[in-house]
Amino acid sequence: MKQKVSIVKIGGNLIENETILDEFISNFAELEGPKVLIHGGGKLATQLAGKLSIPTQMIEGRRITDAETLKVIIMAYGGLASKTIVAKLQGKNCNAIGLSGADLNLIRSVKRPVKEHDFGFVGDVEEVNTGALTLLLENDITPVCCAITHNKNGQLFNTNADTIASEIARALSNHYETHLYYCFEKRGVLRDLKDEDSVIEQINAASYKQLLGEGIIADGMLPKLHNCFNALKENVSYVYIGSIDMISNRQTKKTTITL
Numbered sequence: 654m655k656q657k658v659s660i661v662k663i664g665g666n667l668i669e670n671e672t673i674l675d676e677f678i679s680n681f682a683e684l685e686g687p688k689v690l691i692h693g694g695g696k697l698a699t700q701l702a703g704k705l706s707i708p709t710q711m712i713e714g715r716r717i718t719d720a721e722t723l724k725v726i727i728m729a730y731g732g733l734a735s736k737t738i739v740a741k742l743q744g745k746n747c748n749a750i751g752l753s754g755a756d757l758n759l760i761r762s763v764k765r766p767v768k769e770h771d772f773g774f775v776g777d778v779e780e781v782n783t784g785a786l787t788l789l790l791e792n793d794i795t796p797v798c799c800a801i802t803h804n805k806n807g808q809l810f811n812t813n814a815d816t817i818a819s820e821i822a823r824a825l826s827n828h829y830e831t832h833l834y835y836c837f838e839k840r841g842v843l844r845d846l847k848d849e850d851s852v853i854e855q856i857n858a859a860s861y862k863q864l865l866g867e868g869i870i871a872d873g874m875l876p877k878l879h880n881c882f883n884a885l886k887e888n889v890s891y892v893y894i895g896s897i898d899m900i901s902n903r904q905t906k907k908t909t910i911t912l
């Protein structure tokens with residue numbers, strides 16, 4: 654039987670709030686077995702760009718990343734967010750290491766092809782270095798991955814953190830029974846965004862199509878669910894969307910995604 658690995662993605666809205674981040678770090682540090690943390694930081698990047706008078710433009714949940722925006726991304730995700738999270742995990746005796754996709758050649762990507770839009774320095778994942786990840790996990794080291802990839806030719810790219818989480822889960826699923834958790838600021842996918850109790854507890858491919866048609870899934874939830882189904886199609890065993898409580902043993906509602 655394969656060993657369980659937990660792949661946990663934490664959204665940028667949560668890492669902005671220190672109290673919530675600390676609670677998440679405690680929950681994550683207590684998770685047993687090998688684990689990987691992927692963090693966003695979209696809100697942080699938007700705030701930092703604003704302070705530097707660099708305008709932010711998002712299309713279909715993805716950031717248009719010109720050369721100046723890429724510098725902000727590297728500072729915000731690879732610097733502030735990554736090091737803050739790693740220090741907090743070390744404070745809980747979790748031996749974490751902060752990595753971008755360039756470190757250990759962890760994630761190689763190519764520039765997102767220009768179709769309707771040119772996203773600039775945004776990369777689509779081509780390959781995850783599974784050997785490097787398993788080497789760390791087998792030595793009780795917890796990788797903390799940010800939303801930055803590279804092309805192995807000296808160029809860094811901004812890459813959606815949900816996609817990185819699903820690609821890492823997919824890569825590890827040959828070696829482990831993979832459990833992928835998307836933690837964000839709501840308790841799951843909601844039928845009504847104004848009603849926190851309207852969590853849809855199960856979504857499968859058929860109900861997903863229906864929810865899309867009804868316009869219930871929008872904005873950042875679009876790439877998130879797309880990534881969930883991609884992961885399941887590639888042998889990831891379990892995929893969940895919910896609050897930070899779902900990775901602790903506390904009973905909570907969450908959305909379970911199935912094919």
Ligand SMILES: Nc1ncnc2c1ncn2[C@@H]1O[C@H](COP(=O)(O)OP(=O)(O)O)[C@@H](O)[C@H]1O
Binds near residue numbers: 667843846871873
């Ligand atoms: N049906 C839905 N249920 C929950 N959130 C939804 C839904 N449709 C759209 N959203 C939006 O998606 C956002 C989550 O996407 P995003 O901001 O990319 O998450 P993250 O913080 O994990 O990066 C929510 O804040 C919410 O505004």
Ligand SMILES: CC(=O)N[C@@H](CCC(=O)OP(=O)(O)O)C(=O)O
Binds near residue numbers: 665666698811814873
């Ligand atoms: C290409 C692209 O859109 N990249 C994302 C990466 C960060 C991210 O995904 O962060 P959240 O999880 O906080 O949304 C961005 O720059 O916003």
